[in-house]
Amino acid sequence: MRLHLIGMPGAGKTTLGRALATAYEVPFRDLDQEIVRREQRSIPDIFSQDGEEYFREREAAVLRDLIAELPSLVLSTGGGTPCFHQNLDVLLESGLTLYLAVPVSELVRRLQRQAASRPLLAALPDAAALETRLTETLAARQRFYDRAPLRCAAPTCSVEAVRQLVERYNAAV
Numbered sequence: 001m002r003l004h005l006i007g008m009p010g011a012g013k014t015t016l017g018r019a020l021a022t023a024y025e026v027p028f029r030d031l032d033q034e035i036v037r038r039e040q041r042s043i044p045d046i047f048s049q050d051g052e053e054y055f056r057e058r059e060a061a062v063l064r065d066l067i068a069e070l071p072s073l074v075l076s077t078g079g080g081t082p083c084f085h086q087n088l089d090v091l092l093e094s095g096l097t098l099y100l101a102v103p104v105s106e107l108v109r110r111l112q113r114q115a116a117s118r119p120l121l122a123a124l125p126d127a128a129a130l131e132t133r134l135t136e137t138l139a140a141r142q143r144f145y146d147r148a149p150l151r152c153a154a155p156t157c158s159v160e161a162v163r164q165l166v167e168r169y170n171a172a173v
């Protein structure tokens with residue numbers, strides 16, 4: 001079992017990924033948390049001290065490390081992961097990739113109180129600005145997310161729904 005979760009910030013990759021790993025009884029890794037552990041500093045600190053380009057380099061390197069280290073896992077990526085450094089090719093080649101599709105209106109509801117921990121969404125004045133930023137970001141990223149062979153849309157994306165999707169996919173290939 002190698003399952004990779006991709007999707008927008010707030011889609012629930014970290015939350016659902018952890019629950020799926022428990023259900024499948026395989027290790028769970030969250031790419032952002034692994035970067036934080038290895039860098040010994042938070043994501044906002046990495047962005048503010050060294051910039052996004054540095055973060056994307058670390059993200060690409062840690063992604064490849066994790067995939068090489070663990071023969072089975074559920075891996076939750078960051079929202080931008082599939083869009084940089086050929087990371088999507090790496091994800092698609094090494095495991096089964098699931099796109100968590102969540103409408104922007106729901107992302108805004110979930111992220112309103114959490115934008116500070118996500119540097120690309122921080123420092124926006126209000127919910128309308130957050131909605132605009134998320135809409136633009138999704139428009140730029142959709143073509144990457146759409147390459148995932150599995151897609152699960154909110155609000156039905158439970159552990160059980162994903163297990164059924166994976167089962168059906170494996171039976172068909």
Ligand SMILES: Nc1ncnc2c1ncn2[C@@H]1O[C@H](COP(=O)(O)OP(=O)(O)O)[C@@H](O)[C@H]1O
Nearest residue numbers: 007008009010011012013014015016076110111
């Ligand atoms: N299915 C869900 N329904 C409602 N809220 C959710 C759901 N999944 C996650 N959340 C909430 O949304 C926020 C972002 O979730 P998180 O798992 O960190 O997303 P991601 O890793 O995709 O950015 C958290 O506050 C989390 O509790």
Ligand SMILES: O=C(O)C1=C[C@@H](OP(=O)(O)O)[C@@H](O)[C@H](O)C1
Nearest residue numbers: 008009010032078079080118119
């Ligand atoms: O969308 C992005 O580019 C990012 C999303 C974050 O992860 P989540 O999707 O878990 O919030 C984190 O990797 C970083 O702040 C950049």
Ligand SMILES: [Mg+2]
Nearest residue numbers: 013014032077
């Ligand atoms: Mg996350």
